[in-house]
Amino acid sequence: MSxxxxxxxxxxxxxxxxxxxxxDELARAASRLAVAQICESQGFQTFQHSALETLSDVAVRYxxxxxxxxxxxxxxxxxxxxxxxxxxxxxxxxxxxxGFLGASDIEHCLANSGTVKELVQYVDEAEKIPFAYxxxxxxxxxxxxxxxxxxxxGEEPPGEHIPAWLPAFPDPSTYAPSSSRIERSTEPxxxxxxxxxxxxxxxxxxLNLHQRLACSGLEGPSVVNHGDATKAKQAVGSxxxxxxxxxxxxxxxxxxxxxxxxxLLNEATMRNPSMENHGRDNHxxxxxxxxxxxxxxxxxxxxxxxxxxxxxxxSRPAVQFKIGIGRKSLGTMHDLSLQKKSFEVTSPxxxxxxxxxxxxxRAEKILKESMGHTQELGHL
Amino acid sequence: MNHNxxxxxxxxxxxxxxxxxxxxxxxxxxxxxxxxxxxxxAKSGFQCPDVRLIRxxxxxxxxxxxxxxxxxxxxCKARQAAVVKDKRDKQQKDKRLILTMEDLSRALREYxxxxxxxxxxxxxxxxxxxxxxxxx
Numbered sequence: 070m071s072x073x074x075x076x077x078x079x080x081x082x083x084x085x086x087x088x089x090x091x092x093d094e095l096a097r098a099a100s101r102l103a104v105a106q107i108c109e110s111q112g113f114q115t116f117q118h119s120a121l122e123t124l125s126d127v128a129v130r131y132x133x134x135x136x137x138x139x140x141x142x143x144x145x146x147x148x149x150x151x152x153x154x155x156x157x158x159x160x161x162x163x164x165x166x167x168g169f170l171g172a173s174d175i176e177h178c179l180a181n182s183g184t185v186k187e188l189v190q191y192v193d194e195a196e197k198i199p200f201a202y203x204x205x206x207x208x209x210x211x212x213x214x215x216x217x218x219x220x221x222x223g224e225e226p227p228g229e230h231i232p233a234w235l236p237a238f239p240d241p242s243t244y245a246p247s248s249s250r251i252e253r254s255t256e257p258x259x260x261x262x263x264x265x266x267x268x269x270x271x272x273x274x275x276l277n278l279h280q281r282l283a284c285s286g287l288e289g290p291s292v293v294n295h296g297d298a299t300k301a302k303q304a305v306g307s308x309x310x311x312x313x314x315x316x317x318x319x320x321x322x323x324x325x326x327x328x329x330x331x332x333l334l335n336e337a338t339m340r341n342p343s344m345e346n347h348g349r350d351n352h353x354x355x356x357x358x359x360x361x362x363x364x365x366x367x368x369x370x371x372x373x374x375x376x377x378x379x380x381x382x383x384s385r386p387a388v389q390f391k392i393g394i395g396r397k398s399l400g401t402m403h404d405l406s407l408q409k410k411s412f413e414v415t416s417p418x419x420x421x422x423x424x425x426x427x428x429x430x431r432a433e434k435i436l437k438e439s440m441g442h443t444q445e446l447g448h449l
Numbered sequence: 450m451n452h453n454x455x456x457x458x459x460x461x462x463x464x465x466x467x468x469x470x471x472x473x474x475x476x477x478x479x480x481x482x483x484x485x486x487x488x489x490x491a492k493s494g495f496q497c498p499d500v501r502l503i504r505x506x507x508x509x510x511x512x513x514x515x516x517x518x519x520x521x522x523x524x525c526k527a528r529q530a531a532v533v534k535d536k537r538d539k540q541q542k543d544k545r546l547i548l549t550m551e552d553l554s555r556a557l558r559e560y561x562x563x564x565x566x567x568x569x570x571x572x573x574x575x576x577x578x579x580x581x582x583x584x585x
Binding site: 100103107108114121124132140141152181184195198206207 | 460463464466467470471473474477478480481482485486487488490491492493494495496497498499501502505506508509510511512513514515517519520521525539542545546547548549550552553554555557559561562563566567
């Protein structure tokens with residue numbers, strides 16, 4: 070059956086309309102095709118899409134109604150499966166609008182029904198037009214794999230209130246509170262704590278040592294410093310990543326600062342009796358602290374340079390140094406800061422080292438500056 | 450199921466005729482494919498594994514559609530006959546037999562189906578729109 074003149078130009082629209090139709094597209098398309106074939110057999114040459122769709126909808130509805138009424142009559146007779154008489158009864162119901170032979174007789178035999186006779190007549194007369202395409206069986210039923218019941222598994226249900234025919238529970242590991250997960254979440258903290266306590270022990274021993282040394286004042290500070298540095302190296306080497314969070318705010322760490330300063334101050338000047346005050350001064354006024362430190366630092370410059378090479382130079386914001394120092398120092402400081410950045414990762418958590426390094430760097434910088442001055446002077 | 454008051458001979462003949470007809474449906478292939486009918490019957494709650502009953506429904510549906518189509522064809526021919534008297538030379542296309550919504554709705558009305566042609570659905574030559582605007 071050829072398409073109507075105007076309809077052929079609408080062909081591109083068709084797919085879009087079909088897509089909107091939903092999940093029943095195949096059945097709808099097949100019914101349209103079948104209805105078009107029947108119309109063609111009746112003598113139509115072309116069709117409007119809307120008319121064809123309407124007619125195919127009506128045909129589908131007709132099938133549906135036959136099925137519904139037949140099912141209704143089957144259920145009325147106490148059956149679930151329909152037989153031919155249910156269908157004939159349904160056909161008679163649907164044909165009541167037009168009327169059929171013997172419809173007036175309420176008690177007529179269904180085998181003798183006028184609708185059946187009409188059907189027989191139609192089948193005899195009508196030409197056989199098979200459907201143009203071979204349709205697959207649809208809709209395709211996908212075999213769902215159901216969860217086996219307790220009975221099928223041969224397992225006892227966990228509770229008495231659960232009947233055996235119910236689907237079995239999944240693997241307990243899928244729903245039970247998993248112990249492994251809790252372990253995983255708790256493990257790192259414990260490890261951290263262990264590491265922390267170990268570090269603290271090391272620190273405490275160091276602190277004791279420093280205090281003893283500071284009290285006795287017998288040994289030279291350089292030795293202490295050296296021992297401290299090696300110990301720090303060890304601690305950092307044991308676990309540099311876990312050591313990082315201990316940097317500041319730890320109560321055990323802050324007293325450790327004191328002997329370091331004491332030691333530094335010891336080597337620098339013994340004039341100030343209150344060491345804590347002096348330490349605070351060191352914090353606040355850089356330039357003031359610098360003056361006495363330089364002398365001592367000059368001595369230890371070589372030592373500190375070695376440490377830089379070892380990678381123990383540490384982070385303190387370089388901005389501090391910009392305050393009181395001239396332009397020339399900035400260039401040198403920049404180099405130092407770069408160097409420091411590269412070393413920041415290795416030993417971030419030793420506050421004492423930081424301050425010492427600061428002082429060292431300050432001294433170093435001033436030295437370099439002065440050397441530069443001398444060089445410049447020499448050039449001049 | 451059998452409520453007949455008729456003599457036994459007639460009943461037997463009718464039964465034989467019905468079973469013959471159902472048996473003949475085994476060889477008959479209706480235009481409406483079995484799968485389609487089965488699909489929609491299953492949707493309606495109909496349960497029967499018998500192919501003959503599926504075919505019976507298919508044949509009944511085919512007959513229904515054919516009757517509607519025949520009625521629509523008669524409407525179409527009658528309308529064309531009326532139009533051709535006035536404007537014989539208007540359009541060549543009118544001589545073709547087109548299944549239109551107008552004819553179909555008229556035919557379906559006799560079968561208890563009320564179908565109204567969509568007023569603004571530009572699907573019919575009689576919608577009164579400019580043909581040029583519709584041809585695209």
